[in-house]
Each structure stands twice: as structure tokens, then as C-alpha cells.
Amino acid sequence: MQGELNAHLSRQMSADSDISMADFAVLVQLTDTPDERVRVLELARSLNWEKSRISHHLGRMVKRGLVAREGCASDGRGSYVVLTQQGRAAIEAAAPRHAETVHHLVFDLLGDEEVAALRSISEKIFTRLTTGECAAVVARCDADDPVEVVAQECGGAEA
Amino acid sequence: MQGELNAHLSRQMSADSDISMADFAVLVQLTDTPDERVRVLELARSLNWEKSRISHHLGRMVKRGLVAREGCASDGRGSYVVLTQQGRAAIEAAAPRHAETVHHLVFDLLGDEEVAALRSISEKIFTRLTTGECAAVVARCDADDPVEVVAQECGGAEA
DNA sequence: CAACCATGGATGATGTGTCAACTATTCCCG
């Protein structure tokens, strides 16, 4: 189900906008910031991507004109990503239809108590995943924010 | 949560076996077949992968000795995939630990009624995804088997 | 101040997924 849902959302997204889910996620972060400029590593952290991934992906987005890089005055090694006009246009076109799709495919089907149950289940698993003892298996567990669970996707889309 | 869980399972899998989740999925299908040989396209259908993906992936798996290709006598254009000794060894090593991880990260945390709720929710969404009217957005909806929902992952691992 | 190490970020190689052709065989219909 997971796979099917993600596949469907991806196809829908790149069918009627021409950005991917990944692009969308980046753009959401940018529009959620007052001045539409974010430090690269902060972006990586809030998306839970590794810095290499964000760097490559930003490269492609820059090439397509969705965002631009900007040097950082206060920290010589850092850099900002800023939203371009084109980027803003892209996300404004994509967001409503994406939100609609999510509602159509998920929340319309579920009663309030089911949504609540799903949220609770997701939170339990997420907490397990990001809390200490899984570090036994894998080295890197960064103890992240356990709040952006079910609602993350939908909330991002509605912003 | 979804992303985090998948990431964790992937890392665990390639940490203590040296196969990926995708390899694992293929190998499961093969071991689930009496004579351990499957037609390529049937493999694609049961994994819900497109044929191109399965073809590329099989190429890599052949190169690593996990499976082998074999011509098909009854249909000149078709071909079989067969499990090799090494492939069998790989999945036998990987399966128990994977199943254990899934239980540890998911089912141990959930009561019976939560598992039931999750299954029900997943089935609802899955049915929506694979039933007719989503074809309005995307052209290709193949009306697939709506049964392998929550249990697919766990069931495959336990086989 | 100098040596050192941690941090922010970019880069290249490689593995993986998708899309669009393309080939070869089989099926079907006249």
C-alpha cells in the first residue's frame, strides 16, 4: 500500500506540475520560511536528507531555475538556498492539486477515529525508530523531532 | 514515519546480509516457487515493478551470482529466472533477521486491535488506489490483487 | 599565534528507478 500510494502521488505530481515530490519537499521548506532563504544544512536536517543528497538535488534544481544558491556572509563556508520566481510559481501550481489528491486518496476514506489510530500507530513506530536502542544495529541515529508524523505530508501541502 | 521505517529496514538488511531490500523481494518470490524458477514478467507482476526495472535489476543480480537467466522452451521470447546456490544462501541468511527486525520495530509495539486497524486502513487506501477512478489522473491502472496489504512484507519475510 | 579538529558543503563513482525506443517472437485474422 505504502509503495502504491507513494508511486501514485509521485506520478500525479509530475503529471500535472513538472516537479517531483523531492522538488516539492524542498520548495515547501523554502516557502515556509519568512524570507524564503534557508541554509543548506538546515534544509537537509528538516527534510531528514543527507547533505550529499541535498547538495546534488539542489544542483539539479538550480539548473532548472527553481532555486538559486547564495553565499553566506556570516559564515564563509555556508550557503543559502533561495526561492526563485519560477520556483514559487511551480509550487503554487502544484500544492493545491497535491493536497486534493492526498485527501482524495487517504483522508476522505478514513473516519476521524481511524485517522487518530493511524497517527498514534505512526507515532509509536517513529518514536521507536528514533530513540536510542536502534543505534545498536545502525551507527547513526540523530534523535530527531518526533512530531512531524502523519500530518507532515498533508500539513506541508496545505501551507 | 514511512520513510524512516523503510530506511531503517534497508540499512539493517544491507548491513548484515549483503543484499538490498529489492534483491530480497526478488529472492522471496523465487523461493516461494516450487522449482525456484519464475518467468520474468510474472516476477514483475507479483512485485508490481515495471518490466524495465525488473530487467535491469535482474542484470545486476546475475552479475553478482544471486540468480541466473534461462531460456524458455515453450515461448521463444520469454525467459526464466532461477535461484542459484549463492542466492539461496543469501536469502536464508537474510530472512530471519529481517523478520525479527520488522517485529521489533512494528508488531511488538502494536496491540492486536491496532494491527487490525492498520490493516483495515491500508486495505481501504489500497483498494482506492487500484480501483478504476484513479485512472482519470493516471492512464495506467491495472486492477491488481488487493490482498497483499499489510501482511505482504511480514508474510514474505516469514516464508 | 599555530596546530588541530569539527563543520558546511561540493564532487565523483556507483547502484538504482523510470521512460522511451527497440528487437524478436507469437497470435490472430484475412
Add this chain to the structure above:
DNA sequence: CGGGAATAGTTGACACATCATCCATGGTTG
């Protein structure tokens, strides 16, 4: 039988993710 279709599968180009490595700057300690 001959000529399309449909089917099984491969291939190449490209987008994407991961890993290891690298570089520059910044902070820390002596």
C-alpha cells in the same frame, strides 16, 4: 500462408540516492 498486432524482454538515456572523499572555513586549545 502473409501481414499486422500484441507480448516478452532488453537497452540507453537520464533522474535520483548513497558512499567516500575532498576542500575551505571556523572554532578550540596549547
